[in-house]
Ligand code: HEM
């Protein structure tokens with residue numbers, strides 16, 4: 001029953017929310033689309049929280065995505081034991097980095113002057129990522145070779161979700177920590193359109209190719225640039 | 227040649243009283259909101275002094291503006307790669323305390339408190355946390371050289387700190403500042419989200435609130451620190467040149483309310499193709515390079531090219547009457563603030579004439595010179611002015627001061643019915659007619675003459691897009707913002 005909830009119901013609801021509400025927010029409430037930086041009010045602790053967290057999580061997310069998109073390529077790469085060992089160690093390092101970051105961020109929310117700009121939504125966001133970091137690092141330490149078994153359990157299960165034939169058997173035997181990690185991940189997806197999580201959806205890359213100065217014209221409504 | 231038009235403000239520092247009326251009218255209209263309490267889109271600071279935010283001119287500290295490296299102009303703070311790497315934390319951005327922690331007083335205590343033995347007091351409370359606070363610093367804390375050892379003495383433009391301890395040499399003047407609506411705005415160049423843009427029609431630089439995601443690279447990049455982060459909306463805001471007012475041909479709130487009538491607003495035509503030349507000029511040539519790309523609205527060819535570029539007749543007409551054109555280009559007495567930041571700022575300052583040094587010798591000399599001091603005897607060192615307004619080029623500051631001194635000499639003689647030596651005027655590059663015109667423009671000009679602002683052309687506006695544009699312009703929002711569930 002719990003498995004059904006974690007591996008079928010929550011994922012589908014979360015995906016639906018993310019797919020429907022995100023565009024809605026984009027078109028109706030873009031004025032609230034921001035990372036709501038609090039650096040302006042407190043910067044010393046933020047540095048030690050935000051930088052490790054983001055460097056950790058972005059690389060780890062990329063790792064998850066690569067494993068999901070190219071399972072067989074990753075599989076053959078990891079068949080070399082020393083590669084697997086190296087990759088696992090790097091991942092664990094990044095995980096610890098992210099964990100360190102989130103713990104600092106949580107303390108910062110609780111004990112520094114930024115309480116004035118902290119609302120329930122901020123707590124939801126930060127506790128959800130704390131959960132991801134704790135459960136992730138736990139698996140790195142106590143459920144070894146996650147990189148390997150991820151490819152044979154979570155990835156096929158995710159594909160089964162996508163093809164609308166959810167196959168819980170692939171993942172139901174995995175440890176509780178894994179289940180909490182998955183639940184947390186989909187809750188993040190569910191909360192994404194409602195919170196400042198949206199901040200990482202539209203990553204700016206255009207500026208890498210644009211000329212530096214941007215002009216906008218009312219007159220002929222063409223963006224003219226120099 | 228790519229002729230474009232811009233609305234430009236000039237400040238005649240000779241007449242600024244430091245009354246802060248401009249700042250207040252701006253605040254009342256635009257930044258009297260949660261998250262914006264600390265913002266002063268228009269501020270007036272005492273020079274020498276720390277300014278707002280503290281020591282904003284010190285780019286070793288804040289890394290604002292552009293720097294010339296070889297034949298390339300780059301943002302001082304970040305390249306493209308380091309922009310990506312620094313998205314999660316802005317190392318050089320000023321913190322709240324560099325501006326000041328905004329506060330109010332618990333006035334309600336004064337009439338709501340019950341009967342007590344002691345007088346009720348209105349204690350200061352933070353406008354951010356609502357908690358009681360100690361006031362340790364505020365806007366214009368160092369007004370009129372207050373706390374000089376901490377502030378004025380550390381002014382980066384001041385070479386001779388001892389001046390501040392030498393009563394006979396002590397000087398100060400006021401510097402009102404708004405966003406310069408630059409031609410090469412560092413804020414625009416730094417924004418990874420491309421949310422900041424320069425309006426083609428009138429040159430106003432705006433932060434598109436719909437696109438801004440609050441990465442804050444603009445705050446770091448603007449060397450004048452004229453983009454502000456709103457801690458409530460999570461987005462950046464800046465001076466909007468009162469576009470809702472100027473679009474309807476009214477003067478900006480700051481300029482309109484200016485008690486000293488030191489501000490003029492008018493159209494300048496410029497050649498956008500040659501901005502590159504300006505930003506790559508040597509420090510000492512920066513001002514002149516910028517003057518060169520400002521175009522003559524009476525030149526037939528330029529008018530034709532302006533029309534081809536879609537600049538309306540009313541704007542060309544306004545450019546001809548523009549007081550800013552007169553100050554910047556015809557008389558060459560108005561200068562950009564810190565041109566060495568290479569943003570090509572488009573507000574201009576007429577440097578102040580100041581009282582003479584109080585040493586006896588000079589007082590005698592002044593009498594010799596018909597009561598009008600020579601520029602060497604002015605209290606504000608030309609070197610200091612050159613650091614502010616011409617990237618160190620003292621020569622062009624001299625020329626401007628000489629013009630103003632000659633003008634005084636001429637007008638004084640005229641008012642008193644005394645004879646005068648016209649060669650003084652000519653040596654300074656003036657004629658009796660041009661001196662007369664300059665005098666009128668600086669002192670007697672009517673509201674319409676001071677603010678030659680053509681209205682925006684409604685026929686260019688497409689009603690379909692109005693909603694979209696509304697979000698794309700301007701500043702923060704009033705509704706609940708913090709993206710809550
Ligand atoms: C990929 C590009 C990303 C960028 C550019 C980015 C940028 C930022 C920025 C500027 C902040 C505000 C920090 C401050 O207070 O000044 C922030 C906060 C935050 N980001 Fe990201 N982020 C990214 C990705 C992510 C990802 C993938 C996650 C997690 C799924 C994430 C989770 C968070 C959280 C939880 C906070 C809030 C920290 C707090 O409340 O103290 N970010 N991010």
Ligand code: SF4
Pocket residue numbers: 404405406407408410411412413414431447448449450451452453464569571
């Ligand atoms: S003064 Fe600063 S904010 Fe204004 S246009 Fe120039 S760089 Fe941008």
Ligand code: SF4
Pocket residue numbers: 241242243244245246247248249270400402483484485486487488
């Ligand atoms: S209102 Fe005018 S005179 Fe008064 S401080 Fe502002 S610029 Fe100076």
